[in-house]
């Protein structure tokens with residue numbers, strides 16, 4: 075075969091390989107490793123400028139494929155005092171206008187900042203790989219919109235928000251096929267109590283239990299005076315809800331947490347489903363419910 079014909083055949087063959095396996099080159103396969111699963115954040119706006127950026131305290135890596143989903147609501151009081159409520163997608167059919175993070179996107183929509191770049195989260199969420207950077211959240215509002223002083227009634231041209239955000243991320247790699255027997259899938263490592271607390275129970279997360287149970291909310295039983303992992307652990311440990319075999323803290327029938335038991339009521343101010351968070355709770359319980367925090 076003449077030289078250029080061989081070259082042509084080679085190009086054709088590699089094109090074929092590409093179409094046959096779009097993600098990983100031939101002789102390799104895709105492996106997904108969870109880097110972060112169901113990490114929760116709360117975006118609430120009170121007593122501050124509505125264009126305040128809320129830090130997540132989390133840095134994204136460039137080689138991880140992330141998914142960010144949001145639920146909850148945002149209430150605006152127009153300049154005439156009219157009350158309107160939206161989801162994280164913002165006001166339907168509107169544009170936030172000059173000065174907002176994404177001027178052409180809806181008024182009040184939830185925006186993620188990754189580093190200094192804004193991305194629309196909205197209803198559908200965000201999914202993909204992004205340049206490495208710090209993750210923060212902001213509402214898509216023109217500057218100067220204010221959050222009302224608490225307690226309400228809210229004056230005109232103000233916004234309140236109460237949104238729950240969940241972050242997951244997977245590292246997707248192409249790994250050489252090998253002739254050996256298929257390796258068993260690694261079981262996800264259960265979190266330590268300190269990790270579980272920091273990702274779903276601490277202030278600023280989906281649970282934020284001690285925001286009320288530290289004595290701040292007079293109607294909520296007080297677990298202790300500080301918002302830390304040991305206070306929460308000790309309170310529930312004394313109630314025996316971590317104990318085998320029932321481990322009722324995460325039980326689908328008896329848990330007080332709505333993520334595991336749909337008829338439960340906690341966290342009282344944010345009764346939204348969160349399967350990923352319940353999975354983490356149950357994984358920790360199943361691993362023996364130990365406290366590594368002290």
Ligand code: HEC
Nearest residue numbers: 281282283285286291293294295330331339340341342343
């Ligand atoms: C917005 C405030 C608030 C938040 C946040 C909150 N709670 Fe509560 N919680 C209450 C109030 C008020 C009560 C008492 C009334 C009731 O039982 O509904 C209560 C009662 C409870 C009880 C029953 C009494 C007890 O202490 O044994 C449990 C258990 C509980 N909460 C767990 C949690 C957990 C776990 C979280 C976090 C995932 C949480 N709560 C978040 C306000 C809150």
